[in-house]
Amino acid sequence: MRVHHLIAGVMHPPLVPRIICHVLLVEHPEGLVLVDAGVGRADLVDPRRLGPSRHLLRPERDPSTTAASAVEALGFSTDDVRHIVLTHLDIDHVGGAADFPGATLHTTADEWAAATVDTKLAEKARYSPVQWAHDPEVRTWEGEGDAWRHGLSGHEVLSGITLVPLAGHTRGHAAVAVETDHDLLVHAGDAVFDASCFGATHVRDGSRLDPVRLLRAFERTMAIQPSRLRGNHEALAALDREPGVRVVNAHDERLFPPRLMSTGLRSTA
Numbered sequence: 322m323r324v325h326h327l328i329a330g331v332m333h334p335p336l337v338p339r340i341i342c343h344v345l346l347v348e349h350p351e352g353l354v355l356v357d358a359g360v361g362r363a364d365l366v367d368p369r370r371l372g373p374s375r376h377l378l379r380p381e382r383d384p385s386t387t388a389a390s391a392v393e394a395l396g397f398s399t400d401d402v403r404h405i406v407l408t409h410l411d412i413d414h415v416g417g418a419a420d421f422p423g424a425t426l427h428t429t430a431d432e433w434a435a436a437t438v439d440t441k442l443a444e445k446a447r448y449s450p451v452q453w454a455h456d457p458e459v460r461t462w463e464g465e466g467d468a469w470r471h472g473l474s475g476h477e478v479l480s481g482i483t484l485v486p487l488a489g490h491t492r493g494h495a496a497v498a499v500e501t502d503h504d505l506l507v508h509a510g511d512a513v514f515d516a517s518c519f520g521a522t523h524v525r526d527g528s529r530l531d532p533v534r535l536l537r538a539f540e541r542t543m544a545i546q547p548s549r550l551r552g553n554h555e556a557l558a559a560l561d562r563e564p565g566v567r568v569v570n571a572h573d574e575r576l577f578p579p580r581l582m583s584t585g586l587r588s589t590a
């Protein structure tokens with residue numbers, strides 16, 4: 322399947338280098354599929370939709386930095402997006418879903434519960450239910466799923482697209498693996514912030530991957546189960562070392578394909 326990489330948000334948390342919201346657009350036989358949705362147009366018009374976390378993430382309010390704008394710039398309609406497979410429901414990952422009201426959302430049952438009916442006090446500030454107030458169809462995926470790779474498990478939510486539970490950043494966080502025309506592309510979401518934590522091998526421009534300590538600290542601050550982070554990084558490292566597998570994440574732009582950065586907000590790989 323052909324995959325486009327999109328920037329669906331640019332944010333400036335205090336002390337941390339600028340971070341992006343890297344999302345994938347998959348040309349799937351069942352229609353276009355987004356992996357994560359970034360922030361949405363309405364969020365940028367009225368940042369109160371982002372809840373209190375907006376003060377921490379501080380997104381730029383440029384409407385071109387949304388998945389909807391990137392999809393249209395590629396010549397598609399937002400109606401062409403039929404499914405959105407979410408790594409989790411933090412505001413900078415699900416907000417863009419409102420720009421694709423006809424798309425079915427896919428998430429783990431644990432994440433949906435955390436964000437909706439069973440939100441704990443420590444989780445309250447991170448979710449913003451107004452982002453799914455357009456009442457989309459939601460398909461939740463229960464439990465660990467079937468055995469997958471490197472001791473991980475997964476749910477094949479659409480042919481060639483697998484939701485791989487990797488809890489830690491949030492209660493129901495998952496990576497999303499996509500079989501592209503060339504390789505297996507694993508979007509780790511927020512299972513890792515600083516790409517040097519898993520020794521990423523597919524780095525933009527082959528640039529050296531120095532640790533970004535403040536990004537690591539930010540990751541620990543945002544994690545609901547920090548003790549799980551190291552194990553997740555190790556699993557991602559094992560995946561990324563496997564021939565034919567490429568791991569990217571949501572926020573470290575050093576993993577963004579090179580043509581994207583030089584030509585604007587999107588790239589095809």
Ligand SMILES: [Zn+2]
Pocket residue numbers: 411413414511571572
């Ligand atoms: Zn995030």
